[in-house]
Amino acid sequence: MPRPEIVMSTPHRALHLASRPEGLPKDSDFELRESAPAALADGQIRIAVKFLSIDPAMRVWMTEAKSYWPPVGLGEIMRSAGIGEVVESKNEKFPVGVWVSGMTGVQDQLVSDGKGMQRFDAQRLPHPGWALSVFGxxxxxxxxxxxxxxxxxxxxxxxxxxxxxxxxxxxxxxxxxxxxxxxxxxxxxxxxxxxxxxxxxxxxxxxxxxxxxxxxxxxxxxxxxxxxxxxxxxxxxxxxxxxxxxxxxxxxxxxxxxxxxxxxxxxxxxxxxxxxxxxxxxxxxxDYLHRAEEAITAMAPWVQAGKLTSKLDIVEGLPNFAEALRRLYTGKNFGKQLVQI
Amino acid sequence: MPRPEIVMSTPHRALHLASRPEGLPKDSDFELRESAPAALADGQIRIAVKFLSIDPAMRVWMTEAKSYWPPVGLGEIMRSAGIGEVVESKNEKFPVGVWVSGMTGVQDQLVSDGKGMQRFDAQRLPHPGWALSVFGxxxxxxxxxxxxxxxxxxxxxxxxxxxxxxxxxxxxxxxxxxxxxxxxxxxxxxxxxxxxxxxxxxxxxxxxxxxxxxxxxxxxxxxxxxxxxxxxxxxxxxxxxxxxxxxxxxxxxxxxxxxxxxxxxxxxxxxxxxxxxxxxxxxxxxDYLHRAEEAITAMAPWVQAGKLTSKLDIVEGLPNFAEALRRLYTGKNFGKQLVQI
Incomplete structure (x- = not known):
């Protein structure tokens, strides 16, 4: 018996790359699109994205330049690392309520089979955003x-x-x-x-x-x-x-x-x-993601000892993504720039 | 009993740095000075310089820039690697007739205690100038x-x-x-x-x-x-x-x-x-001069096998030193640029 589909009450909102920026990214370089949330197939989870990591490399992804990742195509959802909470699950490795980090994209939710997503214990961090700073x-x-x-x-x-x-x-x-x-x-x-x-x-x-x-x-x-x-x-x-x-x-x-x-x-x-x-x-x-455990093992005692702390700079709201980028590129951010959704 | 001084019949001719060049070195950036040859003290040799090595780094030595060697001072004899023949000797390690290579300076002769000078067998090379190219x-x-x-x-x-x-x-x-x-x-x-x-x-x-x-x-x-x-x-x-x-x-x-x-x-x-x-x-x-033997040991068989040859581009005459430099910096030289004295 197939499980019944779950229909989300909120639409899926995502920022799509509308044009390749010249100079600083403008709001109009992105287009906010809403759509009906996709239903989950077996093995999938729905992640409610909570925070996006605003990274310098994003400016490179928006160009046509060959880099370690391909450019984000025009019309595609903008690429981003992020963290979120599993709100619906057909995958026993990721039950409802766990936090995950991974390449979420600039959107408020996504359906994933869990590949490339790491679970983490948000309770043990001073702020869940640390999974995108020191431990990201x-x-x-x-x-x-x-x-x-x-x-x-x-x-x-x-x-x-x-x-x-x-x-x-x-x-x-x-x-x-x-x-x-x-x-x-x-x-x-x-x-x-x-x-x-x-x-x-x-x-x-x-x-x-x-x-x-x-x-x-x-x-x-x-x-x-x-x-x-x-x-x-x-x-x-x-x-x-x-x-x-x-x-x-x-x-x-x-x-x-x-x-x-x-x-x-x-x-x-x-x-x-x-x-x-x-x-x-x-x-x-x-190149070093497969050695993440080694770094975390080295850094955790420094965090414990107060030698390694992290300051977060949080901008609220998906539509303010471009503004968060501009903060980063003009040096206005003070600490790790995040967008809270 | 002090030995009698030997007076050379030809004067000592040397090119001194007269001014720091702007752009390409000019003839007037150097001054040809003649002086009476110095007499030899015990342990010293007189080297008749035969060939100078014209090297890209010379342009750097002529500036005031800090480099791996200090700048050549204004009024000093211009620095150069070179090879020559021992024509007078009070040092049994360097008898008359042997060829040596080292930092000779841009001059037709010099008195040296032999430190920093390497003997080499000019007869075994296709041309003595190879001591300034492949084997230099x-x-x-x-x-x-x-x-x-x-x-x-x-x-x-x-x-x-x-x-x-x-x-x-x-x-x-x-x-x-x-x-x-x-x-x-x-x-x-x-x-x-x-x-x-x-x-x-x-x-x-x-x-x-x-x-x-x-x-x-x-x-x-x-x-x-x-x-x-x-x-x-x-x-x-x-x-x-x-x-x-x-x-x-x-x-x-x-x-x-x-x-x-x-x-x-x-x-x-x-x-x-x-x-x-x-x-x-x-x-x-x-940084690698102390490992010269290792390189020569590796390269000699390639020379023997015809895999490693050297083309020399020879300009004649000490006064043409600046012209030889200009040839190098404008790419007119074809092969290792030397000045024959």
Whole structure:
């Protein structure tokens, strides 16, 4: 006997990519569409999406550029990581009431067979959103990028850009937990105070109010061993001038360039890599997702000990997705940017 | 009893750095000075310099930029590697008649205590100048840059810029000897024919007559594993767009940028390193000089087997040093650029 179909009382609302943005994403680059919720087949679950993770890479997915994932097609639901609660289930691995994280898309609900969805215990976290920050791709990016590409040693000098941001704030704290001397770069007095006082960076540089190259020279008189780069642009160039011998640049992102409508600004000082025998290496977290347990095992004690905390910046409502993106790309977010649905 | 001083019949002639060049070095950036030859003290030798090695890095030494060596000071004798014959000796390790290579400077003779000078058997080489090409820093640069930074595997795709040049021509041949598929980039029909017919590259791209990005796409349909970069600029950017997963860029030089009077052109496509998980790593041969024997042992059989040859481009006369430099920086040289004295 087939089970009776369950019809949701609320329509399925999703943001579809309507046009490829030029510069900063506009509200009109997305179209909100409503539809009747699909019925569940055997093995499927319905997830009520609660929070979306707003990530720098989203700007890349919206272009036609070949990346580690294909572009989001025009008319398709915008791609996003998210977390939600199972509200209806025909899959015994995911009973009603459990929380899951995965690629939910920018929508308020979805039907899934559970593949690629991870259950997590929302009760044990200070906030369910931590499953998208420290214990999500954000935290894994910080952990594996620093450990695998940065190959950090205690006592070395670590510079982190976007240090108040989601990944950067984790990198700062992991660097400190590993005994490094950490210089964070952030924009504005509030973020800088957060980086130094809450995250524990040894020094902080306010890129909006200081001359980057002078400040780096001042705080890194003997040069830089590891640079965790989230932004590219002028900061990357300033760092390149101050590399120590065999310095490592973890190329994690280039948020300063993602919305550039002209040509990307290449790092003019890249030839410093020669005299420093330095390397600049690209890094994508999906290569390390199968080692998530290893990172979580390493980070959990730091969280317990108060060495690793996470600040969330929450925008409410699906229609405010584009605004959340703009907050991220203009540096208005303060902590891990989420959208609450 | 002090030995009597020996007075050379010819004056000591040397080129001194007179001004730091802007753009291409001019004749007037150097001053030819003559002086009475110094007498030898015990333990010293007089070397009659026969050939100077004209190297891309010279342009960097002439600036005030911090590099792996300090800048040449204004008024100092211009730095150069060279080879010569011992013509007078108070050091039994270097009897009259032996050939030596080392940092001779741009001069026709020098007095040395022998430190940093290597003896070599000029008779066993096709031309003594090979001690400055395959068996000099040029060959070591090609060998260690490719092996240590490029970590090449048989069957992988290797792209080499300045492939008809001193280092590049060695890299092409070593790549072939290691079983790689090699695409050389050179300027003009003659050089391209040399790269393909003499050096044995699988494909060659004429950067003066072809659109680099199209040609790379055509010849590397599945992308590039290793890029040995001697030039930077447009070619580096074109390569960055076609990287295979975990590609390695050996950053050996950026000759297209050394004479730039404006800002260096940074590689605008550097963010491709992220999606490719690629690395770009700087390399300086002096880190490997202590392993010279290892490279020579590996390369000698290739030379014997005709797999590794060297083309010399010889300009005559100390006063033509600046012209030899200009030949190098404008790509007019065809093979390893030397100055014969």
């Amino acid at each position: 791709a954000t935290g894994l990016t910080a952990y594996f990028g620093l450990i695998e590409i940065g190959t950090p040693k205690a006592g070395e000098v670590l510079v982190v850009s976007a240090a108040a941001g989601a990944v950067g704030s984790n990198v700062v704290q992991i660097g400190k937990a590993l005994g490094m001397r950490v210089i964070g770069i952030a924009g504005g007095a509030d973020k800088c105070a957060f980086v130094k006082d809450t995250l524990g960076a040894d020094e902080v540089i306010d890129y909006k109010n200081e001359k980057i190259s002078d400040a780096i020279k001042q705080h890194c008189p003997d040069g830089i061993d590891v640079y965790f780069d989230n932004v590219g642009g002028e900061i990357l160039d300033a760092v390149l001038k101050r590399l120590k011998l065999r310095a490592r640049i973890v190329l994690c992102g280039g948020i300063s360039q993602y919305n550039a409508t002209g040509e990307t600004r290449g790092p003019a000082n890249y030839l410093s890599l020669i005299s420093a025998r330095g390397k600049m290496e690209g890094f994508v977290v999906i | 820093a040029t060959g070591l640069t090609a060998y260690f840059g490719l092996i240590e930074i490029g970590t090449p595997k048989a069957g992988e795709v290797l792209v080499v810029s300045a492939a008809a040049g001193a280092v590049g021509s060695n890299v092409v041949q070593i790549g072939k000897a290691l079983g790689m598929r090699v695409i050389g980039i050179a300027g003009g029909a003659d050089k391209c024919a040399f790269v393909k017919d003499t050096l044995g590259a699988d494909e060659v791209i004429d950067y003066k007559n072809e659109k680099i990005s199209d040609a790379i796409k055509q010849h590397c349909p599945d992308g590039i594993d290793v890029y040995f970069d001697n030039v930077g600029g447009e070619i580096l950017d074109a390569v960055l767009k076609r990287l295979k997963l975990r590609a390695r860029i050996v950053l050996c030089g950026g000759i297209s940028q050394y004479n730039a009077t404006g800002e260096t052109r940074g590689p605008a496509n550097y963010l491709s390193l992220i999606s490719a998980r690629g690395k770009m790593e700087g390399f300086v041969v002096i």
